[in-house]
Amino acid sequence: MSFKKLALALTGAALLAAPAVSSAVAAENEQFIPSLVYRTGPYSPNGTPVANGFADYFNMLNARDGGINGVKLVVEECETGYNTAKGVECYERLKGKGPTGATAFNPMSTGITYALIEKATADKIPIISMGYGRTAAGDGRVFPYVFPLVTTYWDDATAIIKYIAGQEGGYDKLKGKKIALVFHNSAYGKEPIPILKKMAAKYGYKFSEFPVQHPGLEQKATWLQIGRRLKPDWVILWGWGVMNSTAIKEAAAVRFPRDRMVGVWWSGAEQDVLPAGKGATGYTASTFHGAGADYAFLKDIKKYVYDAGNGKGKKENVGQVLYNRGALNAMLEAEAIRTAQEKFGKRPLTGEEVQWGLENLNLTAERIKEIGFEGFIAPLKISCRDHVGGGKIRIQKWDGKKWVWASEWLESDRSMVRPMIEEAAAQYAKEKGITPRDCK
């Protein structure tokens, strides 16, 4: 009985003491970088390498250059488990930390991104949702604090069709071809449908949809239909987590040629092809950055972080697709801080100042080479109006052991995507009663 009382009393007392957590003291010359991660739960195989790459890149900058212009970068992780409510809790806990508050948030989940858009805009903290999140946020006039950097799902859909057209020998050859989309039946998976339909009308290919219910372990019926009845010329895979490897396995089972499957970038990591074994050889996926450890910045990470024993993950996992994506995310944030420091001074910056840095981020080919990302990513330029930056997309192929390039850098069809983004943003502005900014 007294033990129960003790437990209750302890719980109560500690709950009362909890607010003390959020007011930790930090040193003066530090830039606080929150990192929302999911190292646990069903998506941890995907979340862990992203989180490792993100933290390792900042640690490398600290070890190699002493931070950014002498400002040390302090990364603190908060586990979300891919759960929206937990993500919001992490955001509220971390947003005020450090001498100047949070630099920017990388929610790493579509649901959390959506929930944070309004809160972060009110708090003047940028959100970087690189390659996911709300596509409409590419319109910086309506979403001043949200940056879906590099490229969007709609851009990816146009680039994939461009790649397919290139393989077929030109857009005019698409007429009458059958293209099927196998997608995760959720908000994320349905995202490319409108633009794929629009392009079907323009180029004359026959488009069919195959929804797969979460989590996607059961796809036999879907693939029998694809492999035996529809027999499409191409399959676009828009999956997530365990659904991807299952789709590749089933495609192999019905002998659908894997090199005629193109995945979105969340369907193109080692975690997706390795479980499918030999059946995955030849499978292609789109991406907006390089795979493999053969890049200068990754060598620096190995040298300064892993050889010093401070690595977050295992050394041999440096260079995995998702690891590299985390590192790229960190690089973009670091470059935004650097850009903002040129204007506001070499000191820790507030979220509002970093927002300026993101909006004026200009990654030229020279700059990309300078920071060791040569060949890893195409040049990128953000503006007040365009929060995406017009990054390019490249197709990679799994050769059975590693990802190799299967195409050149492909430019997406901005003339088709941009009006759709502006239309979606205008609808959001109308619903929320937002007057779009004037971007001159």
Next chain:
Amino acid sequence: MLYREAGQFKTSYAADQAIFPLAQDRIGMAIILAVAFIAIPAVANEYWLQTIMIPFLILSLAALGLNVLTGYAGQLSLGTGGFMAVGAFAAYKFATAFPEMNIIVVFLISGLISAAVGIVFGVPSLRIKGFYLAVATLAAQFFLLWLLVKYPWFYNYDPSGVISAPPIDIFGFAIDTAVSKYMLTLIIVSVLALATKNLVRSHIGRGWMAIRDMDIAAEIIGFRPLTTKLSAFAVSSFLVGVAGAMYAFLYLGSVEAAAFDITTSFNILFMVIVGGLGSVLGSFIGAAFILTLPIFLDNFPRMLGFEISVETVTHLQFMIFGALIIFFLIVEPHGLARLWTITKEKLRAWPFPY
């Protein structure tokens, strides 16, 4: 000694039927309300309001709704998440179609729509019972979420299927700060909790309990199973629907249907079981336990100054949380609310227990 009814005479029927017949209870309740309405908004920071108090109140309301169905009427349901989603999407449709409409009216209408859906899914309860009914309501959970993703009309053709709450104002007063959202949530939850408390003490509530305890006996003494069971489904889904609407509008701001998945249903069921079946107070205690304990366990090692990696903390949290649930269920299988009842009995005799 302090907690005795001695000297408090009831001289009217009204006094005899009061919710809190004891003066001590009335004082205690007044203090709780004063803390909730005055002290918390004055003292709590944004973190507390946004991540603990607002979701606590909203989930308490959802747990209260499920408690009406499972605790009072004895119908086990796993469809809570689905009904919350109905409430949220209905509120979104009304708020965007009629921007002039008062948000409280929007919440009430979305509750009514959720109640109607609840009645439809309550019909099988006339024939099936217990675990089989749980499976039938599980179908509601999956069907409703599937429906809300399938037809873009429900989310105004947004390309990613996410609903975002439009700006809220009540009589020209904008609800945009954490404090104002908290106050609105608190007022709605207090009113609905009071209404539910009265409902379960009334003829209707006694009917539910009669059906729960033995449906044939209840039928013999004159309660029609059809109306009694369906009214429980309606009231329960109404409360859950309002909670869902508030979850979308006052807590997260933007949600996709997936936020109301089966995990939500289970969590709310756990709140009801841990808090106490058939107890209004239990719904609040259960929600507080299930919601705040993981947050606290997450923060605790850092409060003590330990540097533990986030995944270890999360795994530890799962283990401790699970152990505590088992501990409390063994110590008090009737839920945490029962502990309070026992405490009250002990206080009555204190300091001279016999």
